[in-house]
Amino acid sequence: MSRITNNMIISSFLSNFTRSQKNLNKYMEQLTTGERFSRISDEPINAVKAMKLETMLKFNDKYVENAEEGINWLNVTDKALDDVVKTLRKLRDSAVKAANGTMTPDDRLKIKQEVDQLKEHLIDVANSRYGNAYIFNGAKTRIQPYKNVDSTDPSAYVGEGGLSNEKLLRELGAGITIEVNVTGAEIGFGQIFADLQGFSNALENNDTDTLETMMGTIDKHIESVLGARAQVGSRQTRLELTVDRFTSQEIAYADILNKTKGTDIAETIMKLKNEENVYRIALATGARIIQPTLMDFLR
Amino acid sequence: MSTFGGIELGKRALQTQQKSLNITGHNIANANNEKYSRQRAVQSATDPYTLASLYNPAGAGQVGTGVYIKSIMRMRDQFIDTRIRYENQGYGEWSVRKENLRQIESIYNELDNGGVKNNLDRFFQSFHDLVRDAESSNSVRESVIQNAITLTTQLNHIDRSLMEFRDHLGSEIEYKVAEVNDLAKRIAALNKQIKIIESDPTKKANDLADERDALIDELAKIVDIQVRFDSYNQANISLNGLGIVNGITANELEYSLIAEDRTSIDGVLYENVFDKYVFSVNGNQARIDSGEIYGLIAVREDIVDQKMNKLDLLARTLIEEVNAVHRRGYGKKDLPGPGNDYEEGGVSRNFFLGTDASNIKVNDDPVNGIIGRPENIAAAPRTEDINNDGENDLIGDQSIALEIAQLRDKSIAALGSTSFNDFWQTQVSELGIEISRAEAMESNQNILLESLKDKRQEVSGVNLDEEMTEMIKFQHGYSAAARVITVIDQMLDTLINGTR
Numbered sequence: 091m092s093r094i095t096n097n098m099i100i101s102s103f104l105s106n107f108t109r110s111q112k113n114l115n116k117y118m119e120q121l122t123t124g125e126r127f128s129r130i131s132d133e134p135i136n137a138v139k140a141m142k143l144e145t146m147l148k149f150n151d152k153y154v155e156n157a158e159e160g161i162n163w164l165n166v167t168d169k170a171l172d173d174v175v176k177t178l179r180k181l182r183d184s185a186v187k188a189a190n191g192t193m194t195p196d197d198r199l200k201i202k203q204e205v206d207q208l209k210e211h212l213i214d215v216a217n218s219r220y221g222n223a224y225i226f227n228g229a230k231t232r233i234q235p236y237k238n239v240d241s242t243d244p245s246a247y248v249g250e251g252g253l254s255n256e257k258l259l260r261e262l263g264a265g266i267t268i269e270v271n272v273t274g275a276e277i278g279f280g281q282i283f284a285d286l287q288g289f290s291n292a293l294e295n296n297d298t299d300t301l302e303t304m305m306g307t308i309d310k311h312i313e314s315v316l317g318a319r320a321q322v323g324s325r326q327t328r329l330e331l332t333v334d335r336f337t338s339q340e341i342a343y344a345d346i347l348n349k350t351k352g353t354d355i356a357e358t359i360m361k362l363k364n365e366e367n368v369y370r371i372a373l374a375t376g377a378r379i380i381q382p383t384l385m386d387f388l389r
Numbered sequence: 390m391s392t393f394g395g396i397e398l399g400k401r402a403l404q405t406q407q408k409s410l411n412i413t414g415h416n417i418a419n420a421n422n423e424k425y426s427r428q429r430a431v432q433s434a435t436d437p438y439t440l441a442s443l444y445n446p447a448g449a450g451q452v453g454t455g456v457y458i459k460s461i462m463r464m465r466d467q468f469i470d471t472r473i474r475y476e477n478q479g480y481g482e483w484s485v486r487k488e489n490l491r492q493i494e495s496i497y498n499e500l501d502n503g504g505v506k507n508n509l510d511r512f513f514q515s516f517h518d519l520v521r522d523a524e525s526s527n528s529v530r531e532s533v534i535q536n537a538i539t540l541t542t543q544l545n546h547i548d549r550s551l552m553e554f555r556d557h558l559g560s561e562i563e564y565k566v567a568e569v570n571d572l573a574k575r576i577a578a579l580n581k582q583i584k585i586i587e588s589d590p591t592k593k594a595n596d597l598a599d600e601r602d603a604l605i606d607e608l609a610k611i612v613d614i615q616v617r618f619d620s621y622n623q624a625n626i627s628l629n630g631l632g633i634v635n636g637i638t639a640n641e642l643e644y645s646l647i648a649e650d651r652t653s654i655d656g657v658l659y660e661n662v663f664d665k666y667v668f669s670v671n672g673n674q675a676r677i678d679s680g681e682i683y684g685l686i687a688v689r690e691d692i693v694d695q696k697m698n699k700l701d702l703l704a705r706t707l708i709e710e711v712n713a714v715h716r717r718g719y720g721k722k723d724l725p726g727p728g729n730d731y732e733e734g735g736v737s738r739n740f741f742l743g744t745d746a747s748n749i750k751v752n753d754d755p756v757n758g759i760i761g762r763p764e765n766i767a768a769a770p771r772t773e774d775i776n777n778d779g780e781n782d783l784i785g786d787q788s789i790a791l792e793i794a795q796l797r798d799k800s801i802a803a804l805g806s807t808s809f810n811d812f813w814q815t816q817v818s819e820l821g822i823e824i825s826r827a828e829a830m831e832s833n834q835n836i837l838l839e840s841l842k843d844k845r846q847e848v849s850g851v852n853l854d855e856e857m858t859e860m861i862k863f864q865h866g867y868s869a870a871a872r873v874i875t876v877i878d879q880m881l882d883t884l885i886n887g888t889r
Contacts, residue, residue: 101842
């Protein structure tokens, strides 16, 4: 028969009691912090998983910021191109009017004034900015790309700092980049300005031969600008889809993250309640067992 | 049987019961003494007296002469002791490992916002911001610099903390060695006293043996010892074959530090940075394979060294990778022109200086540095200055910054083809798993040890109820013996005073 000694009873009571208290403390901590673990070693696998998810969420935010900035940038570009197309259409109407044989040189001079105004407007548009950045000058975002001169040479319109054809990239995911800018050269602003100057000169000189070709020239430009606009539109769509994707991913990741490290409140409260019972019972049993010895029955 | 023999018998009975009662008292007094083993009086009948008679010199059997205490027994199971000592070594080793690995974990402090992972994230995030905010003022560039400084300072700090922790573990080892020597001396001294007492075979040095066994248990927790008892009940203790307690002499366990050159995983030689503890007894090299000292050495010379190595690797790779990209770039005011004989593709400016985690820092060169000169962050891949305003015209293209931001996901051969973040997370999770293993081992050892201690208590522990029962037994024994004397007294009274 194995002997049981008083010390054995007390020490086993104490160790059970401490364990119960430890558990109570653990559940309490989990409930008050809302997190299942406070140290990696508590649950190494889940902790590292949570860390990974947190990083993914953080960089998702960056990618969304990148994409949203790209969208804004492209919106400005799109508005500018829209403006260019509308202006070119007006100029086309003028070209149609000016080519009409019934026009007098005086009438044509009036049209010339309008053309000059519209050309100036187009140069303004070509110098559009997003924030502080010139959107049609590639990498030279600080530098105004075009200036207004009266020349039929396309290169004469280039500003003091020169033109840049660089593409500006934004990252939309690990290793995935997208161009956010359209360069002035792609749209052919220089040629547009030069041709408009030719238009204006022809109006001034009553050069009907040139005026007759002008409509076709402007149509060509409208087409190429529309082509650039279509590109912008498709990039906008891609960026918007990216934002949507990241936003729904974020919800999914946040949910997984919560499951990985968050406390399951209902479960933990149940466990806490259960442990509370164990704790009470341990106390009650301890009080009963430890107290009486034979001494209580001897006089 | 003589006339007064009965009184003598009664006296012996009284003395024996009284002594036994004393032993019970001693047991009760030590009920809460953890080192104590309960004692039992072994009662034995005294030599019987042979009655002589006329026809038969041996008479009708023998007449008893009473009782005496033959010995006082110490209730102890040597086998359990051996097992407790053995499990104590494992417990010592794993609890030390667990405690100290936890310390490393708190040096890393990874789940906190300030962990290396978060700072790496922030560092790379700020480069993303730089890509987007090319032409605004220097505020984004400043935040790049600040995040970089936070990261490097933290790497420096962890490296220094690990080094300090390594030193701390060293002094802990030395302290434990001193404790071993102190325990060995005390055991030898107790051996001496026990030998003197037990050279009389009827005597047992029970309480001294308790004291000594407790010291041996303590010693077993620190180093892996083997214990052998000789015929004088002296404990001879050896450490993997080398005697540290031989009877009444204790041999000093000595340590020395051997400085070592060590080559890191990626082939960098560290001269005399790492050192190793070597132990000896009487000039012979001693092996320590378990116990607290072994646990401390394992943490110090395996885990901390390895972690420092990996931290250095992380820092070194970060320096190399970021610099390699950054050197290809141009800052805001890096312009082509006479005197600026840039190498092919870039101004060759380093973003980080240093070689490992102990000295990594953001380039703080007074002329060509980055700290205090945010314009010097070389984020643009090209430079020109056609408008002669003293600034790089091509600043809108920040693809160098983008390349640095993309380093985050790059799998780097030097890091075992993982990214910076994954490499670090592997470190952290390895440590976490190591800790949970140590925790599990410690708790297993603890359960084993507790159950063995229960077993020891079963044999050696004092049960108060039992002692009270014994007490009543001896009390009644005493009263009865006294009654025997009274009856003999009355008998003698009848004999002496009644016959006249």
